[in-house]
Amino acid sequence: MHVLVTGGAGFIGSHLVAYHLERGDRVSIVDNLSTGSIKNIEPFLHNPAFQFYKADILLWDRLKEVVSQVERIYHMAAIVGVKKVLEDPRAVMATNIAATERVFRAVAEVRPDAQVTIASSSEVYGFNTKGGFSETDDIVLRSGARLRWCYAVTKLADEFLAYSFMYKSGINVVIARLFNTIGPRQRGKYGMVVPTFVRQAVNNQPLTIYGDGLQTRSFCDVRDTVVALELLASSPAANGEIVNVGNDQEISILALAALVSKRAGSSSPFVFLSCKEAYGMEIDEITHRRPILDKLHELTGFEPKWLLLDTLDNLISLERRRLETV
Ligand SMILES: NC(=O)c1ccc[n+]([C@@H]2O[C@H](COP(=O)([O-])OP(=O)(O)OC[C@H]3O[C@@H](n4cnc5c(N)ncnc54)[C@H](O)[C@@H]3O)[C@@H](O)[C@H]2O)c1
Numbered sequence: 001m002h003v004l005v006t007g008g009a010g011f012i013g014s015h016l017v018a019y020h021l022e023r024g025d026r027v028s029i030v031d032n033l034s035t036g037s038i039k040n041i042e043p044f045l046h047n048p049a050f051q052f053y054k055a056d057i058l059l060w061d062r063l064k065e066v067v068s069q070v071e072r073i074y075h076m077a078a079i080v081g082v083k084k085v086l087e088d089p090r091a092v093m094a095t096n097i098a099a100t101e102r103v104f105r106a107v108a109e110v111r112p113d114a115q116v117t118i119a120s121s122s123e124v125y126g127f128n129t130k131g132g133f134s135e136t137d138d139i140v141l142r143s144g145a146r147l148r149w150c151y152a153v154t155k156l157a158d159e160f161l162a163y164s165f166m167y168k169s170g171i172n173v174v175i176a177r178l179f180n181t182i183g184p185r186q187r188g189k190y191g192m193v194v195p196t197f198v199r200q201a202v203n204n205q206p207l208t209i210y211g212d213g214l215q216t217r218s219f220c221d222v223r224d225t226v227v228a229l230e231l232l233a234s235s236p237a238a239n240g241e242i243v244n245v246g247n248d249q250e251i252s253i254l255a256l257a258a259l260v261s262k263r264a265g266s267s268s269p270f271v272f273l274s275c276k277e278a279y280g281m282e283i284d285e286i287t288h289r290r291p292i293l294d295k296l297h298e299l300t301g302f303e304p305k306w307l308l309l310d311t312l313d314n315l316i317s318l319e320r321r322r323l324e325t326v
């Protein structure tokens with residue numbers, strides 16, 4: 001099979017690339033390296049089954065040509081991360097929606113039988129205070145004056161684009177609502193908590209906790225995420241469905257900081273920052289966010305395999321190794 005991964009030099013995209021190359025598939029990627037990195041794909045660059053196109057997906061003149069050659073597309077390219085979103089919401093609005101539309105247009109025109117999986121986000125559940133989210137839950141969005149929601153709006157727009165193209169052009173789409181995903185190659189600098197805590201703990205720096213730390217999250221190892229995405233893409237029953245993808249084990253940010261500290265053998269203090277101090281403006285902090293995974297399980301039989309502890313140990317040892325080589 002020939003697979004196209006947009007955003008394939010990013011965190012999750014590069015793991016999808018590795019997964020499909022290991023299975024013997026051909027993989028092409030397009031990435032402008034805005035948050036992705038050539039380092040993420042270095043191991044594949046000499047693989048004849050791998051092709052990297054460095055381009056902005058909004059302008060890429062070979063999009064239709066490459067789409068016409070592939071059987072499957074994972075559309076992962078987007079501007080991601082609360083810090084990045086607050087830094088330039090205009091770019092988020094302009095990129096995330098237009099990129100998805102361009103991919104769907106190309107598929108409808110030159111490869112309507114291709115299978116497409118798009119990466120939506122748990123952010124679309126918005127300010128819903130329910131905690132455990134299932135796909136049929138209402139979406140609660142807040143005022144446009146709170147800029148963090150612009151990312152959720154773009155991901156929701158992507159979902160509606162998917163349904164519009166399914167309805168009008170009959171294309172095959174799975175909408176994966178990804179919850180917090182963690183693993184090697186994720187960077188902390190755009191506001192992701194786990195790589196930030198790991199780097200701080202290994203470097204014996206204070207761990208920075210935003211708010212009171214009592215907010216809870218559920219973290220899924222990227223090795224599980226790519227398996228779930230592949231199973232969904234391969235499952236005819238998942239066609240046309242919105243499906244949560246994640247791990248339903250929940251942990252508070254304070255407990256996470258304590259766990260990372262303990263596993264890294266760090267005695268660093270915790271520093272509490274208000275959201276305003278952390279982001280330079282008020283944001284609506286989500287208190288609890290956990291996926292209900294019944295639909296994913298029913299469609300694919302998928303169960304997350306990796307425990308948070310294993311993922312953290314792996315990340316801590318990778319960060320130690322990185323420090324030894326700088
Ligand atoms: N990581 C998570 O926890 C998480 C959670 C929910 C949803 N998602 C979604 O999963 C997808 C992948 O996220 P990630 O964490 O790997 O982020 P990432 O930033 O590592 O990957 C995104 C990739 O897209 C590329 N990109 C951005 N704009 C582009 C453009 N105009 N043209 C070409 N390439 C472009 C970036 O360079 C990067 O390599 C995104 O769509 C994101 O919204 C991620």
